[in-house]
Amino acid sequence: MTSRPFRQTADPIVGAAIGSRLFPFSGKPDGGRVVDFRLLGVVEAWSRHERIDLGPPKQRFLLAVLALKINQPISVDRLVDLTWPISPPPTAQHAIHVRISKLRATIAKRNRDGRAIEILTKGSAYVLQADPMCVDAHRFRALVADARAGKNDTDKMSLYRRALELWRGPPLADVASEIADQLCAGLEETRLIALEECLDAELRLGRHRIVIDELTELVAQYPYRQQLLAQLMLALHRSGRGPEALHAYKTARLRMIEELGLEPDMALRRLEHAILLGDPCLDLAGPGPRVPAPRLPAQVEAAIEVDQLTRRFGEVTALDQVSFAVAPGEIVGVLGAPGAGKTTLIRVLGTLLAPTGGSFAIAGVPSHRGAEIRALIGLLPAPADQPGHLTGVETLASCARFSGLGRTEAWRLAGRLLAEVGLVDVAGSRISAYDRELRCRLGLATALVREPSVLLLDEPTSGLNPLAANRLLDLIQQAATWRGATVLFTTWEPAEVAYVRARQLILDRGVAQRCEPRDGVTLARVSSHGCC
Numbered sequence: 192m193t194s195r196p197f198r199q200t201a202d203p204i205v206g207a208a209i210g211s212r213l214f215p216f217s218g219k220p221d222g223g224r225v226v227d228f229r230l231l232g233v234v235e236a237w238s239r240h241e242r243i244d245l246g247p248p249k250q251r252f253l254l255a256v257l258a259l260k261i262n263q264p265i266s267v268d269r270l271v272d273l274t275w276p277i278s279p280p281p282t283a284q285h286a287i288h289v290r291i292s293k294l295r296a297t298i299a300k301r302n303r304d305g306r307a308i309e310i311l312t313k314g315s316a317y318v319l320q321a322d323p324m325c326v327d328a329h330r331f332r333a334l335v336a337d338a339r340a341g342k343n344d345t346d347k348m349s350l351y352r353r354a355l356e357l358w359r360g361p362p363l364a365d366v367a368s369e370i371a372d373q374l375c376a377g378l379e380e381t382r383l384i385a386l387e388e389c390l391d392a393e394l395r396l397g398r399h400r401i402v403i404d405e406l407t408e409l410v411a412q413y414p415y416r417q418q419l420l421a422q423l424m425l426a427l428h429r430s431g432r433g434p435e436a437l438h439a440y441k442t443a444r445l446r447m448i449e450e451l452g453l454e455p456d457m458a459l460r461r462l463e464h465a466i467l468l469g470d471p472c473l474d475l476a477g478p479g480p481r482v483p484a485p486r487l488p489a490q491v492e493a494a495i496e497v498d499q500l501t502r503r504f505g506e507v508t509a510l511d512q513v514s515f516a517v518a519p520g521e522i523v524g525v526l527g528a529p530g531a532g533k534t535t536l537i538r539v540l541g542t543l544l545a546p547t548g549g550s551f552a553i554a555g556v557p558s559h560r561g562a563e564i565r566a567l568i569g570l571l572p573a574p575a576d577q578p579g580h581l582t583g584v585e586t587l588a589s590c591a592r593f594s595g596l597g598r599t600e601a602w603r604l605a606g607r608l609l610a611e612v613g614l615v616d617v618a619g620s621r622i623s624a625y626d627r628e629l630r631c632r633l634g635l636a637t638a639l640v641r642e643p644s645v646l647l648l649d650e651p652t653s654g655l656n657p658l659a660a661n662r663l664l665d666l667i668q669q670a671a672t673w674r675g676a677t678v679l680f681t682t683w684e685p686a687e688v689a690y691v692r693a694r695q696l697i698l699d700r701g702v703a704q705r706c707e708p709r710d711g712v713t714l715a716r717v718s719s720h721g722c723c
C-alpha cells in the first residue's frame with residue numbers, strides 16, 4: 192500500500208468530539224473509552240490522553256487484527272497465518288500466546304474494573320471484547336452510515352468529514368503491509384466512496400470552488416476513479432474554469448487509453464459533452480436553457496436598408512450608389528466577380544469602413560451609430576485569421592469574454608456554439624490542426640457570439656468543396672432560422688445562393704444590377720438601384 196497524504200485530526204483522542212449517539216457508554220470528555228484503538232494510520236492505542244506502549248510491530252499487528260474483528264473469535268492458527276504468511280517458525284503458536292498475554296497485561300493496567308475491554312480466550316481462539324466504538328475503524332464506519340442517513344446535505348457533509356478525519360494514513364500503516372492491505376481493502380474502499388459521497392454533498396451545497404484543490408490531488412492519486420474526475424470537472428465548470436475541466440478530461444482519457452486501453456465510461460463522456468454544450472443541467476440552481484430570440488424591434492420593416500451607398504478608394508469606386516433593402520429574417524446572397532465590391536459592401540455595413548457617400552441602417556439604427564450597429568451584427572470578414580495556438584473552445588470563449596460576458600457565461604456560450612456548428616469533437620483541439628471546413632465553421636460560430644440579429648458573412652464558404660460548402664450553408668440557414676436572424680453573405684457561386692433559396696444581389700464593378708424575380712423566390716423591396 193502506498194503512503195498517501197491524509198488529514199490529521201487536531202484532537203489526540205480522536206472521536207472525543209463526535210456525537211454521543213455513536214458512544215452509547217460515553218459520559219466523560221474522552222467519550223468514556225478506557226482505551227482508544229487507532230488502526231487508521233500507524234497502529235496506536237490511547238488511554239486518557241496517554242499513548243500506550245503496544246510493544247514490537249508483530250504484537251501491535253496482533254492487536255490490530257483483534258481490533259478489526261472486535262468481538263469475533265479468531266483462531267490461533269489464523270493469527271499465525273496472518274502474522275507469518277510465509278513459513279511460520281516452529282514456535283509460532285507459542286509466540287502468539289506470549290504476545291497476547293503481554294497485550295492483556297498492557298490493557299489490564301488501563302482497565303481497572305476489568306470489564307470494559309478484555310482479550311478473552313475462547314477454546315483455541317482469542318477475542319477482543321469491547322465496545323466497537325473503542326476502535327477508530329468501527330467509528331469510521333458508523334459515522335459513514337450516519338452520514339448516509341443524514342437529513343440534509345449540510346449534516347451529511349459534516350458527518351462524512353468527521354469520519355474522514357479519523358484517517359491519519361493507510362490503515363495499519365506500520366505493520367505487515369501486504370496482509371494489512373488484504374485485511375483493510377474494504378475499509379479503504381469505504382473511505383474513497385465516503386469521500387466521493389461527501390464531495391457530492393459539497394457540490395450540491397455550492398462548495399465547488401472550495402473542493403477544487405482536494406479533488407485535483409485526489410484525481411492525481413486515483414487516476415482511474417472516474418467519479419472523482421467527474422466531480423473535479425463539475426467543480427471547475429461551475430467555477431467558470433471550463434477549459435480546465437475539459438483539459439482534465441482529456442488528460443485522464445489519454446492516460447486511460449494508454450495504460451488500460453479503455454475509453455472513459457459513458458457518464459464521463461456525457462459530462463464532457465454537457466460541459467461543452469454549457470448544459471444548464473450542470474448548474475446548481477439551473478436556469479432554463481437560454482434560447483436566443485430575435486432582437487429586432489417588432490416595428491422594424493427592414494433589417495438592412497442601404498441608400499445610395501458609395502465607397503471610393505482614391506480613383507477606384509468600389510461601391511457606386513448601391514441601394515437595396517433586406518427584410519427581417521431574410522437571407523440574401525451577394526454575387527459578383529472578383530473586384531465587384533462584395534467585400535467592401537460587407538466591410539462598410541460592418542462599420543469597418545466609413546461610406547464615402549449615401550447611408551445605410553441596420554435594424555433602423557443609422558450608420559453613424561456604429562457601436563449600436565456592432566451590438567446587433569455578427570460579422571465574418573474574409574479571410575478571417577484564427578489564432579492557431581488556441582483551441583476552438585478557447586477562441587470562442589475569449590470572443591465571448593471580449594463581447595462582455597462573464598467567464599462562466601462565456602464558457603457556456605462557447606460550448607453551445609461549438610455544438611451548434613458541429614465542432615464538439617474538436618473543441619479542445621488547436622485550430623492549427625483544423626482543416627478548411629472546420630475553420631469555416633469556427634468562423635461562423637465566432638460571428639454568432641453576440642447572438643446577432645443580422646449576420647454579415649464575407650465569402651463564408653471560401654475554399655470549400657461543394658459538399659462542404661453546402662454543409663456550411665445548411666448551418667448558416669439553421670442559425671438564422673433559430674435566431675430569426677437576417678443574413679447577407681457574399682459568394683462567387685450562384686449555386687450557393689440557389690441552394691439556400693436566398694434572394695440574390697448582383698454587384699458589377701460596384702454597381703447593384705437589376706434582375707427579375709424568379710418563380711418560387713420571394714422578393715424583398717428593391718430600390719431603383721437594387722437587384723434581386
Ligand SMILES: Nc1ncnc2c1ncn2[C@@H]1O[C@H](COP(=O)(O)OP(=O)(O)OP(=O)(O)O)[C@@H](O)[C@H]1O
Nearest residue numbers: 504507508509527528529530531532533534535536
Ligand atoms: N483598401 C483598398 N484600397 C484600394 N482599393 C481597394 C481597397 N479595397 C478594395 N479596393 C478595390 O475596390 C474594388 C472592390 O474590391 P472588393 O474587395 O470589395 O471586391 P470583391 O468583390 O470583394 O472582390 P473579391 O471577390 O476578389 O474579394 C476592387 O477594385 C479593389 O481593388
